Structures are given as structure tokens and as C-alpha cells.
Amino acid sequence: APESLMQALEDLDYLAALDDDGNLSEVGIIMSEFPLDPQLAKALIASCEFDCVEEMVSLAAMLTASPCFVPLSTHLEEAVALRRRALLHPNGDHFTLINIFNAFQQLTPHPCPRGADAAVPPADAGDEGWCRKHGVSAEALRLAGTVRAELLEVMRRIELPVSPPAFGSDANALNIQRALISGYFLKVARDIDGSGNYVMLTHKHVAHLAPACGYLLRPPPRRLPPWVLYHEFTISQDNCLRVVSEIQPQMLVELAPQYYLSNLPPSEGRDLLMEL
Template sequence: MVVLVLKSLGINDLIGFEFMDPPPGETLMRALELLYALGALNDRGELTKLGRRMAEFPVDPMLSKVIIASEAYSCTDEILTIISMLSESSSLFYRPKDKKLHADQARQNFVRAGGDHFTLLNVWEQWADTNYSQQFCYEQFLQYKSLCRARDIRDQLAGLCERVEVVIQSNPNSNDITPVQKALTAGYFYNTAQLQKSGDSYRTLKTNQTVYIHPSSSLFQHQPPVKTVLYYELVMTSKSYLRQVMEIKPAWLFEGEFLILTF
């Protein structure tokens, strides 16, 4: 995001720029590579029209690309919700020691087909239907403060969409989650992994690293196992775990590259 902001300010000599705390050259190169892959920079390292729009959003460039791509798929409303909920997903559910089974069942009731992103969308929609009730959160073992923070983030992003002239539309067919999946893939194609022959682990497509779906995911031990997944973050504990996982089709990765050329 720092590189994108500097580019938008007309600062092109990043190597010679006097950072207060200079990042390693390798880090700068990785940032430039990602921005180029997202379509924010052209092959001369110059900011594109898409890149200028992305720089208006104070979020990770992968997220801003998703927001802008969602306009083409007419699902910006759902995308803003999912992005806002992802930012609070690690603190969303709680599990009291004396009510573990009730909390687990409540969480399971929110699960939707397609993966964790749609579970988060469902949580938001049910909460919104109660007029953002604190009592609903208490009954469903949800952190009210986390949801309120997600709502604040969503309001800010919606305001930025208006400034950047991104039209906020809802997915016309709520039963078809493909537009939402494709919009997310347009920004997160680096964060993808393929099921290995063993059937219990995945290999990241970008770094060829062996990873596992986190036990908290709705796709953990899914039968049959999902073949290709997109993830929000990679956490390292005893193993490398994928958190907030969504099912995708490999063909969409090429569509994501095509989107780079068309915006």
C-alpha cells in the first residue's frame, strides 16, 4: 500500500526515496511485482488508471482491487460486507467454557455453501435484519464490538466508493455466489492453493508451500475435499494454516488476469 501511495504522489524513484525506515530491496521488488500483477502498474512501472482508483482506498491493494472488480460483477454491496467482516473475523465468535456446545452449534448454523466468506456474509445479513441488535449477538455468541467495528469499516468503504465513483449494487441473484467468488479471485489470485494427492493438505500455487485448512474453517475436513481454494491469510503455528477459506474454480484465475487488462 505504501508503494501504491508513493506512486500516486508521483514518486517513481523508490530506491532513491528517503524512507525513515527503508525496507529491504527485495520487499520493494515484491510490492512492485504484486502491483503489476493486480494491474495497478504498467510494464514501465507507471501507475495505471486502475492503480489511481485503487490508491483512493486506504486498504491492502488486493482488497481495493476486489472492490473495483466487484463493480463489473454487480456485487459491490456483498463485497464491502465480506471485506469488512474479514477484518474482524479473528475476534467475531466467542466460546464460553460452560456453553461450548451451544456456541459451536450457533456458529454452525451460520455456515453457508462456498466457504467462510459466505458464512461471514450470512452473519452480517442476519445481524442487519435484527437492526444491529446487541441481544442477537449475545444469543448467537457473537462479539458485538467486533460487528460494530465491521459496520464502521463498511460505512467508510462505502463512502470511498462514492468518491471513486464505484457503483454499489447488490448481486441480482443471491442464490448464485459465482460473481462474488470471481470478484474476490480478481484481487486474491496470489492467495490460492491446490489439493494434494494425499487429500489432507494443499500446496500454494504461488510459493509451492504445503499448507492446511484451519480447523475453524467451514471447509475443514469437507467431504469431498475442495480441490482449489482461495484464502484470506496464512498463519504459522505447528503447521501452516489457511484462514477464511473459499472454494474457487481454477479457470477463474485466468479471468482475474484478464480483468487486469480490461479495467
């Protein structure tokens, strides 16, 4: 539809992927090198600036591969849910995905294939058992490993810097949030009443956290984050935000001032940001 095309072009413009003539900018050309959606490509490029490439490339692979969580059998649900809960990261779902990928990679050595035609690494009995115990898909995680290797190959080919791993430090967590906001600042929502009714800032639609969201899987008392960045929104199925992590609102103004100070439609959320 023409409206969808115009929205896509507008989003690319906000991501600085287009120049004044509507052609790909230098950033846009680099983004186009990656087989990723524009927002994820922009976040990955931003990770070079914020020294969190190792983590962001793992996250990009996890978001691109098949969903890693599998439906739980009723008789195993409680035990698996407890083990899965141990993998939850306090900073949100994006960090949990990195956690899961790192844990899977540490089970046994996984050769990193090079090139787009590389095969998925063979299955390992230990991997499969660990995945069953935690309710995650070994196939999806192996595919993520392959995607990750391909993304790193692209980065090496176009000579983007790859920072060393630093997952687990406060500084690294902040840098991952900065990289994510650099790409996903159009996908931000605010809890308007403290009970999980999230208004998406770009078009004021109200949504809720998906049942598999880590914030809902934690033991009581649960604390729902007031501001979140989300990976996707599914209005047709269950009106849910999927893959959600908490952010600090001042980071939106810091990293995307053009949008949040000039182009964000009037709303209570905009008023709050203007006061920061």
C-alpha cells in the first residue's frame, strides 16, 4: 500500500539512511550490506560506536533466527519454567537472548562457519539435553550461531570495528541499550498507569507485554518497567509487545533528539520527554 511505502521511507529517513535527495546515505549504504531489517542493521552499526559489537551481533542473530523458546509440555512446565527463569536477565528480553546464546555456546565448542553457504553445525547430545531442560530450541540456537558468523563476516569485509566481549558489566549494558535505541527509537512504549498498559509513542496504540516476556516470568513481586523498547508488535494476534527491555527516557532525547524533540506527535509521553 502507498501508506506503508511512505511510512517505510519516513522510517529510513529517521534512521539517517537517506540523504536529502532520497538516495541511500553513507549510513544507509552500510546498513544495506546486512541481511537485516533496517532498525536492526542501524543498531548493529551503532554498536561499533558504543563498543558492544560482540553482544549486538549475538542479539541480531538471535532476533533473526527462529524463535528460541518452545511451548512447554504441561507435565514439565513448572520444572522447565524454573530453569528458564534462571536465564532471565534483569535488564530485559534482549539481554536474556544474549544470555541464552552465550550459555548455549559455552556447552561445547561450536565452529563458526564462514560464508553464506556454510552448513549449520551438527547437533550435539549435550546441547539437545540442555535445550530440553530449559525449554529452548537447539535448532534455533545453532541457526543463530550460523547467522552470527555471517554477520561478523560482513563486518570484517566492510572493515567495521569489532569490540571485545564485555557482557555482564554495567558499562556494557548501558552501551547495548544505547545501540538498541539508535536503531529502535521508533519502537518505544510507556506504561501509562503502572499496570502494564503500554502506549506506543509513535502512534498511541495501547498494547501489553507478551506472556513470554521475562518481566512477567519473574517471581512476585513483579516490577513492570515504566518505559520499554520493543522488537515487534503483533496487533493481529494478541496486541502484544514482544522482546522488550527497559530503557531510561532521557536516553531517547540524548540519542534521537531530531525525532523526540521535533517530530514526535503531541502526547503526554512527549510532554514528559520535553521536561527532561
